[in-house]
Amino acid sequence: MQHVIVFVEHKSGQTRKVTYELASxxxxxxxxxxxxAHALVAGAGAATVAxxxxxxxxxxxHVTEDADVDKFLLDPLVxxxxxxxxxxxPSLVLLPxxxxxxxxxxxxxxxxxxxxxxxxxxxxxxxxxxxxxxxKLQGSTVVASTFKNTEYGVATVRPNAFDAQxxxxxxxxxxxxxxxxxxxxxxxxxxxxxxxxxxxxxxxPVVISGGRGLGGPDPFTTLLKPLxxxxxxAVGASRAAADxxxxxxxxxxGQTGKVVSPQLYIAAGISGAIQHKVGMQTAGTIxxxxxxxxxxxxxxxxxxxVGDLFQIIPELTNMVQGAKTHA
Amino acid sequence: MKIVVTVxxxxxxxxxxxxxxxxxxxxxxxxxTVINPFDEYAIEAALQLKEKLGGDTTVxxxxxxxxxxxxxxxxxxxxxxxDAVMLSDAGLEGSDVWAxxxxxxxxxxxxGFDLLICGGLADxxxxxxVPGALTEYLGVPGLTNVRKIDEAGEGKIKAQxxxxxxxxxxxxxxxxxxxxxxxxxxxxxxSLKGIMGAKKKTIATMTLADLGLDRAVxxxxxxxxxxxxxxxxxxxxxxVVEAPDGATGAKAIFDFLRERKLx
Numbered sequence: 001m002q003h004v005i006v007f008v009e010h011k012s013g014q015t016r017k018v019t020y021e022l023a024s025x026x027x028x029x030x031x032x033x034x035x036x037a038h039a040l041v042a043g044a045g046a047a048t049v050a051x052x053x054x055x056x057x058x059x060x061x062h063v064t065e066d067a068d069v070d071k072f073l074l075d076p077l078v079x080x081x082x083x084x085x086x087x088x089x090p091s092l093v094l095l096p097x098x099x100x101x102x103x104x105x106x107x108x109x110x111x112x113x114x115x116x117x118x119x120x121x122x123x124x125x126x127x128x129x130x131x132x133x134x135x136k137l138q139g140s141t142v143v144a145s146t147f148k149n150t151e152y153g154v155a156t157v158r159p160n161a162f163d164a165q166x167x168x169x170x171x172x173x174x175x176x177x178x179x180x181x182x183x184x185x186x187x188x189x190x191x192x193x194x195x196x197x198x199x200x201x202x203x204x205p206v207v208i209s210g211g212r213g214l215g216g217p218d219p220f221t222t223l224l225k226p227l228x229x230x231x232x233x234a235v236g237a238s239r240a241a242a243d244x245x246x247x248x249x250x251x252x253x254g255q256t257g258k259v260v261s262p263q264l265y266i267a268a269g270i271s272g273a274i275q276h277k278v279g280m281q282t283a284g285t286i287x288x289x290x291x292x293x294x295x296x297x298x299x300x301x302x303x304x305x306v307g308d309l310f311q312i313i314p315e316l317t318n319m320v321q322g323a324k325t326h327a
Numbered sequence: 328m329k330i331v332v333t334v335x336x337x338x339x340x341x342x343x344x345x346x347x348x349x350x351x352x353x354x355x356x357x358x359x360t361v362i363n364p365f366d367e368y369a370i371e372a373a374l375q376l377k378e379k380l381g382g383d384t385t386v387x388x389x390x391x392x393x394x395x396x397x398x399x400x401x402x403x404x405x406x407x408x409x410d411a412v413m414l415s416d417a418g419l420e421g422s423d424v425w426a427x428x429x430x431x432x433x434x435x436x437x438x439g440f441d442l443l444i445c446g447g448l449a450d451x452x453x454x455x456x457v458p459g460a461l462t463e464y465l466g467v468p469g470l471t472n473v474r475k476i477d478e479a480g481e482g483k484i485k486a487q488x489x490x491x492x493x494x495x496x497x498x499x500x501x502x503x504x505x506x507x508x509x510x511x512x513x514x515x516x517x518s519l520k521g522i523m524g525a526k527k528k529t530i531a532t533m534t535l536a537d538l539g540l541d542r543a544v545x546x547x548x549x550x551x552x553x554x555x556x557x558x559x560x561x562x563x564x565x566x567v568v569e570a571p572d573g574a575t576g577a578k579a580i581f582d583f584l585r586e587r588k589l590x
Binding site for chain 1: 338340341344346351353364365423424425428447448450451454455456457458459460461462463464468469470471472474485488489490491492493494495496497498499500503508509510513548549550551552553554555556557558559562563565566567568569570571572573574575576577578579580581583584587589590
C-alpha cells in the first residue's frame with residue numbers, strides 16, 4: 001500500500017469542505033508511504049471541482065464528466081474509482097464518512113478485496129503501513145487498526161477531523177477513460193430538493209441542535225436558525241425531535257442519524273441520551289442549555305447553562321450579531 | 328416474493344462495554360445482545376412490504392452470529408418475520424467487514440432472495456460497509472438509503488432514496504439489495520401473539536462447512552488488524568451556570584465562547 005486516493009463527493013460542481021481535508025491528509029500519508037496522492041472527481045461539474053482542488057497538494061486529479069455518473073446510481077462512480085485504484089497500484093482509498101461516502105466505500109472495498117476502516121479520525125503511518133483510528137462502540141473506545149492480507153485499504157473519514165491546508169499544489173488534471181464493458185442497473189429517474197442551500201450538517205463548523213425541549217417545529221426556524229446563522233453554523237436535532245416530525249430525519253444527530261464533529265456544538269433542550277451522545281461527543285466545545293441541572297448531557301458538556309432556552313437563545317443571538325458588527 | 332432481511336446482533340447500546348486487551352475484541356460475556364437498531368427499520372420495511380403485497384410473500388431474517396444469539400433472532404420473528412437463517416461457526420470469529428461480507432454473500436446465495444433489505448449501519452462497528460460489499464459479492468444491483476418503497480414486485484423495484492437535501496426516485500430490476508433509513512417508519516413492537524408464534528418458527532443454521540468457501544475468513548482471513556485500543560480523550564467536568572433570566576444565560580455562553588476564541 002503505497003499511494004493514496006481521495007474520492008471526491010460533490011454535487012454539480014459544488015464540493016464539501018471534507019474534500020480539502022482529505023486532500024491535505026492524503027499528501028501527508030502519501031509522503032510517509034513514499035507514494036503519490038490522487039483524487040477522483042466524477043460527474044457533471046467535475047472540472048470545476050478539479051480546478052479548486054488544484055490549490056491542494058495532490059499529484060494527480062482524475063476527472064470525468066461522463067453523464068452516466070448522474071444518471072445511474074453508484075455503479076459508474078465505483079467503476080471509475082476502481083479504475084483509478086487499479087492504475088495507481090496498491091493504495092489507501094479515502095472517502096468522507098457521509099451517506100454517499102459510506103455507500104461507495106463498502107462497494108470499492110469489495111471490488112479491491114480491501115480492508116476497511118470506518119469513521120476514522122486519525123491516520124498515521126507505522127512500519128510502512130497506514131494505521132487509522134476512530135471511535136467505536138458508541139464512542140466508548142478508540143480503536144486503531146491497520147491492514148493485512150491485502151494490497152488495498154479503504155477508510156471513511158469523519159468530516160472536521162483533519163485540517164484542510166491549501167498550497168503546494170502542482171497537481172496534474174487528467175481525464176479518465178470510461179471503463180469498458182460495464183452495464184448499469186439502477187436508474188435515477190428524478191431528483192427532488194426539499195431543503196435547499198443548507199450546509200452539510202456533518203461538516204458545519206458550528207451546530208446548534210434542538211430537542212424535545214423546543215416543544216414543536218417552529219423554534220427550529222425562529223430560534224435556532226438565527227443563532228446558527230449568526231455563528232456561521234447549521235441546525236441539527238435530537239432523535240426525539242425528528243421522531244416527533246418537527247424536523248426531517250436528515251437533521252437528526254446521533255447513533256441512528258448523523259455523526260458530527262464541529263468546533264462548537266450547542267444543544268438546546270436535549271437531555272443527552274447515549275443515542276445522541278454518540279453523534280456529537282467528539283465536538284470541540286459542547287454547550288448545553290437545559291431547564292434541568294441533572295440532565296445526562298451535563299456529563300459530557302463543557303458548559304451547562306440551566307435556564308430557559310426561549311429566553312437565552314434570542315439574547316445570545318443578539319450578542320453574537322452585535323459582536324460581529326463591531327468586529 | 329422472497330424478502331430476506333440481514334440483521335446484526337449488537338451489544339445493547341446502554342450496556343457498559345469492555346474490550347479484552349489480549350484479544351482486542353469486545354467482551355461479549357454477560358452483555359445482552361439486541362437487534363442492531365438500524366436493522367429493526369429493515370425488518371419494519373420488509374413487513375410493510377409483505378402486508379402490501381400479500382400472497383406468497385415471505386420475510387426471512389438472516390444473521391451471522393454465534394448460536395447464543397438465537398433468542399435475539401426470535402425477537403425479529405416475533406415482530407412478524409416468517410423464519411430465520413443463522414450463519415454460525417467458530418471459524419467466523421474475528422471477521423472484519425471484508426470477511427463478514429464475503430461469508431454472508433456466499434450464504435445468501437444459498438438462501439436466495441428477490442429483495443435483500445439491510446440496515447444502513449451497525450451501531451457498534453459504525454462502518455456501513457457491509458451492504459455495499461454484499462452488493463458486489465452477490466453481483467446484484469444496489470439501491471441505498473431508501474426512505475419509501477414505491478413499488479416492488481414482478482422483477483422491478485422503484486423507491487425514494489434519501490439524499491442530504493431531499494430524495495431521488497430510483498428504479499431497477501430485482502433481485503436487488505436495498506438499504507433503508509429510519510424514514511421507512513418506526514419499527515413495530517412484537518405483539519403477544521407474535522411472541523407466542525415466534526417460538527414455533529424455524530431458525531435454520533448454516534455453518535462454514537455448508538458454504539465451502541475458497542478463501543479464509545475469521546481472524547485469519549480478515550484484511551484489517553486491530554493494533555491498539557484506548558479510551559477517548561476525556562472532557563473536563565462541565566462548568567454549570569444557573570441562569571434565572573435570559574440575559575444571564577446568554578452572557579455566560581457569550582463569555583465562554585470568547586474565552587475559547589470561538590467568536
